[in-house]
Amino acid sequence: MSEYLILIYGDEQAYAAADDAFAQQLMEAHNRFSEQVAEQGAKMVGGNALQNTGTATSVRGVVVTDGPFAETKEALGGYYLIEANDLDHALAIAKLCPAxxxxxxxxxxxxxxxx
Amino acid sequence: MTAADRPADVEAAVADAHRREWGFVLAATVRVAGSVDLAEECVQDAYGAALDTWRRQGVPRSPGAWLTTTARRRALDVLRREQTLRRKLPLLAEPGVTAGADEAMVDREDEVITDERLRLVFTCCHPALAREAQVALTLRLLCGLTTAEIAAAFLVPEPTMAARVTRAKKKIAAAHIPYRVPGSTELPDRLDAVLTVLHLVFTTGHAAPGGADLVRADLVARALDLGRVLHALMSDEPEVRGLLALMLLTDSRRDTRVDASGRLVLLADQDRDRWDRAQVLEGLALVRDLHHSRVGRFGLQAAIAAEHAVAPSYPETRWGRVVALYDALLREWPSPVVELNRAVALAEVAGPEAALAEVDRLAADGRLAGYRYLPATRADLLRRLGRSAEAATAYDEALALTDNEAERAFLTSRRDEARRI
Known part of the structure; x- marks a missing residue:
């Protein structure tokens, strides 16, 4: 078994614009994903959702700046750490991850x- | 001492085994070594040892088996010596088999060595690798081409190609890209990637993007060899059969595609009596077998090639069937290149005017920008319509897009003709 990090990228504005019903659905999808990882014979090691990039602070050397490390339209919004047999196994699981x-x-x- | 033991003959035997058996030996060694890098080193060593040992003891009855056994032993030795280090090396992921553990399969002299090349080709053509890396790895690991040879074939500086290969091999190890044939649900997509890589090697050889010769025979031969290997190992897959047929039928015309002075000869003007009969017959037999299965994009292209192969002459080609096959191909594989080829066939059914309308529509949508056969096709249709000035301009556009000297000579003479009118 090897460990893989699944990084979830997405358009933050689209997330912000989504309504409560959508947020609820998304939460359920993530809960289901956790179950699916186990069903696929892999192991969920951990994972978290992140606050949006508006809350990010970057540090380069001693210089502290407001904002994320790189400005991109699709920002990192969360991650999972899983244990899978190999890359194919990890990719099959990644395809199930809500994004x-x-x-x-x-x-x-x-x-x-x-x- | 038999005749085969003379140094020159031994060298020839080693070179022959290199060309024929490299992929077989490497694929079988990866199983034991657990890493592509170690396997490559051990196989290289085994070929070196062959030169020496075969001179003294004669060329073995089965050079491939001898080389495999030698390379695997060497891999095991390295792994034993570095046992502590080995635990820390990222090994190729293969479920159920611990790399380096299966000594039984190395130490028996008379064992039948399984052909592992399918595993290797699916690893080389894994979708997690960029297409250009897939091509490079396939040529290097399965065909034994050096990085310099691959770089030359694809007109890339050698350090660039070396970096590409190194990066891909690192990714295979670090991301644990598995060493196995994918399961049935994944197989169609994964096989398509393998066939695409093979076809790319073939087309790069068939119409070299640069250089003095139209054809790079070495690449064509490698693609055909690999096509045969795949067909032997996956004879039930219609697309594998289709690709092999397509390559055979296309390559059967090789000797007639340039004249004695190295100038391009178009399909319409080729001497059909000089097409390679053996290749044509082999290709046609493969196409005939396709009729019982669902035909994919390679099978359909093979069927089109077969129409040309059986036509007594260019005008007597069953162009209606060719256009219908292109229509089927477009449904299977919507691609502007297919549309362009269909337009060429359409010109024979509906006339150059109708074909030109199709080509102009394709030119307008921009997807084929930079594709040298678009202006070349346009130029030819304009020439046939007597629109010489426009044809000359289109020939110039095509000339700007190719560095192949045979193609350049052809386009230049056509352009000069158009200018004279």
Whole structure:
């Protein structure tokens, strides 16, 4: 098993404009996703939704600036950390991950050799 | 000492095994080595050892098996020596098999070595890799081409190609791209990627984007070899059959596509008696078998190639059927390149005027901007309609888009003709 980070990207304005019913549906979709990960024989290690990029602060060296590291139309809005057999397994799971206003990026976790 | 043991013969035997068996040996070694890099190193070493050992002991009855056994032993040695390090290396993910564990399959002299090339080709053509990396990896790992050879074929500087290959191999290891043939639900899409890569290798060889020769025979031969391997390993897949047929039928015309002075000869003017009969017959037999299955985009292109192969001459081609096949192909594979080819066939059924209207519509929508065969086709239709000045301009546009010398010579002479009128 290997660990993969699923990064959820999407248009923040579209999220902001969505109504309560949509937010409720999305929440349910994410709850269902957690179950699906287990059903697929993978393991959910963790995950979180993020506050929007309006709340982000960037630090480069000692310089602190307001805003995200890079301005993009589709911003990082949340992530899951999963354990899967291989990339195909992780991609099959990533396809189930709700991302109504964008998509997801799958990144393998770098394993540091011990000692 | 038998004749086969003379140094020159041994060298030839090793070179032959390199060309024929590289992919087979490498694919079988990856299973044991667990990483593409280690497998490549061990296979390279095995070929080096072959030169030496075969000189002393003679060329073995099955060079591929000898090379595989040698490469796998070497991989196991490395893994044993580096056992502590091995645990930390990112290994190729393969469910159920621990890399390096299966010593039994290495230490038996008489074992039948399974052909693992399907696994390897699906790993090389994994959708998580960019198309250009898929092509490079396939040529390197399955065909044993060097990075320099691949770079030359695709007109890319060697360091760029080397970086591309290195990056792709790193991703295979780091992201755990699996070493296996995909399951039935994924198979159609994944197979399509493999066939696309193979077809790209073939077309790059068939009409080289640059250089002195129209055809890069080495690339064509590699694509045909791989097509045959795939067909042998997946004979039930109609598209595998279709692609092999398409490549055979297209390549059967190779010797007639340029004249003695290296100038391009169009399909209409080719000497059909000189088409390679053996390739035509093999291709036609494959196409005939397709009629029992659902035909995909490669099968349909093969069926079009078959129409040309059986036509006694260009005017006697069953153009109505060719257009109908292009219509079917467009439903299967909506692509502006297919539309352009359909327009060429349409000219024979409905006349150049109707075809030109189609081509102009295609030119207007911009999807084929930069595609050299669009202005070349337009130029030819304009020439046939007697609109010489416009034809000359279109030939110039086509000339600006190709560096292939055979194509340039052809387009230049047609343009000069159009200017004289």
């Amino acid at each position: 109504p206003f964008g998509g997801v990026e799958v990144r393998p976790i770098l394993d540091f050799p011990e000692g």
